Amino acid sequence: MRSNMSISRKLFVSGNYVFLTLLAVLCLLPLVHVLALSFSSSSAAGTGLVRFWPVDMTLSSYRFVLDKPEFLLSMGVTVKRVLLGASFNMLLIILVAYPLSKETKAFRLRTPLAWYFVFTMLFSGGLIPLYMTVRNTGMLDSLWGLIFPTWGMGTNIFNIVLMLNFFRGLPKELEESGVVDGAGHWTVCWKIIVPLSLPVLATVALFTIVYHWNSWFDGLIFMNRTEHYPLSTYLQTILVQDQLANVNAQDLASLQEVSDRTAKAAQIFIGSLPILLVYPFLQRFFIKGIVMGSVKG
């Protein structure tokens, strides 16, 4: 096969490889830079000596970060939030996607309901009504405020569409075989459809986990205490600072902290490590074609 390639084809393929490798390197370099910063001394970082290799190698930033109560607290909030929030979202996504994957004959309201969901992807009540809803349901400043409201996020609707399309692609005969044996919708959904949908479940789970890990704005507006912030909100607050427009001499202490790039780099890195580790573990579920050959005759 390789020998069949024409010169121009070979050029094209190798050009592709070079281009994609460069692209991958471009994506990796900022990460490497942050990693190098986190292992460098703060004087070296402050004067811009650090490129892609640590200068004055030290672990002091990591020691500083791991001793920092705010960081660990927010890490705890995020872990709870991801576990609870992602499972909650997954459950609801499956429960919505399953009926919507049926044909109109079997479920008369399918089309209007589907449109109803799509509508919410495009239009919303806005920030203030959302805030008031969360406030009036007593979820302000509690972990639930980070979990329940996320259900209606646009990404979830997208996930529903993804999942219901996968459900539809499954052979109808599988479901029918279950119904013949006396299974109702509940059994069909959980015993037949869901176990067959591992690839899409893994994809959607990844999306929801990453979403919960990354979202910071809800933490900012729904949490009334900085110690209740999830990790992403906490990181956001330490990385985005004022341009020091109105610094008075009484703020000298905060100024000294501003130049603390190495600690920030360490926090970014520790903060993103767990979510990076999730990818390889979910990867093994991305297997295609497992339903091939399940229908005979």
Add this chain to the structure above:
Amino acid sequence: MNSKGTQSKEGGNTMTLKRWTLTMMTTGLIGSMLLTACSGNNEGKSVGNSQEGTAPPASAGSASIASGGDGTTTDPTAEPLGKYDPPIKLTSARGVDSTYKYEAGDDLEHNVWTRAYQDDLGIDFSYDWTVAAAQYDEKLNIAIASGDLPDMFTVNATQLKNLVDAGQIADLTSSWDQYATDYTKQIVTEDGGHSLQSATFNGKVYAIPNTLSAVDTASVLWVRTDWLTKLGLSEPQSLQDVLTIAKAFATQDPDGNGKQDTYGLAVHKNLWDGWAGLEGFFNAYGAYPQIWVRDEASGQLAFGTVQPAMKQALADLQNLYETGAIDPEFGVKDPGKEGELADKFGLFFGKQWAPISPLQAAKNLDPEMDWKAFPIYDLNGQPTKSQAKFPVQSYTVVRKGYEHPEAAVKLANLFADKMFGPDMEPSKYGTTADNIEVFHAAVAQIWPNSQNQEAQASISAALNSNDPSSLTPALKSTYDNIVKFRNGDNSTWAFERIFGPVSSQSVLNQYLEQNLLQNNEFFGAPTPMIGSKQSSLDKMTLENLTKIIMGDASVDDFDTYVKNWSNLGGADITNEVNEWYAAQ
């Protein structure tokens, strides 16, 4: 069994379809709202005045009733620092910074200040919510729009105007007149009453201005003196010298490494503010960018950025850029990034605190490095006025309907009293002997104008006499740092350069003594056109000036820019500002 349960569920499905739909609808709605939450960054900003009438229901008339509403005895309560008995509850909200430190066992809601509120004033103080300082405005805008206000809180000028228009905050006129101590009034009106005026609408005081020091925001000229010595140059006496030195630093290899890697003047992409804004450079030409100054010919206010005086300064900047005296990448570097070059440039017009960040980091690596602060001279060597910011960046307000609006004034009294007044105990309420800055925990903070300059004067005096016994703990710790540096510890070098005998503060002191400050003459609430146009005009300004400095546009394009500025809303803003000015 399983299938049976499923069947009954299905039977119910059609029956309760309606309810199910309803539930789904609610869920969906919540969802769609969250969608905007993600992109809600801008939304929160302009909602301040749209919610009239959502303030918590309360008798509007009670706003100005000073005391006696709940059967308290009037006498002690009516004093400026009188105690409420029984204690009253006061909730607030605030932005916090991760650098705030407390004494052992204390936190934001339990510290020397909250105990003083409780014991001295009978105010049971707590926070409805706290948020990281950088996000305070955003969070507050949501609270304002949803009518969910704490009893007392801090706002910026725009929020203040919106709250007044929407009638959401209490009129503090009588509270201010009756309760503010003379000392509080003195601090707040130190600048000729402009601060208080900016909190006054239709003759009524709606807020306590949280005054800061204006002079601390002025620019000084920082020059790298060890390079001057190395190149045999003398200290700058005029702006002409500054230009010459900048070019020499860029071309004559002052760091002696044989490479063309040094720059004269540090500039960053924001042009203004930060440790190296260009305000000071323009000030030397009699131009006052980004503030409103009185045009003597017409008697009207004019926006400094679009005045002809800018042109010569831009031409010289362009020339500096051409000769390589300015970092060619300045247009993409924020102040922090430009600060990484701290060992590569030798001049900048910057703030008094610049030695702390970014210079100290470079000093740690290069002990030979040294800097000195100079006042700003014009081309002929005459001292020129430096521009300062308006000393009020935030205001303390009380929500309408709160029973004790005067409590806010009492809290400001207490701050002034404990920090600078006759009963001051700065080591307990300001900075403790362990160098913990407990004053951060206070609310309704009002700072006098020349606080730091006085500090510099007393520290210098103590250094001369070698006797720190008269210093407060905060000043003593600065004094110790300077002594440490003088004994060879470079890590505290910055304090010598800020508070030492020859320092940025001594230059600022000179500004005060010789009346060398140019204040922003417009200090009213942001006008409607400022609200809608200012940010896009600022962006245009930044683009145009950067292009001119980098030589992508000629200096004469400045005239085109001024015309565009005027047409795109600048003229309307000028009219509105002058209407305000005429009414003063």
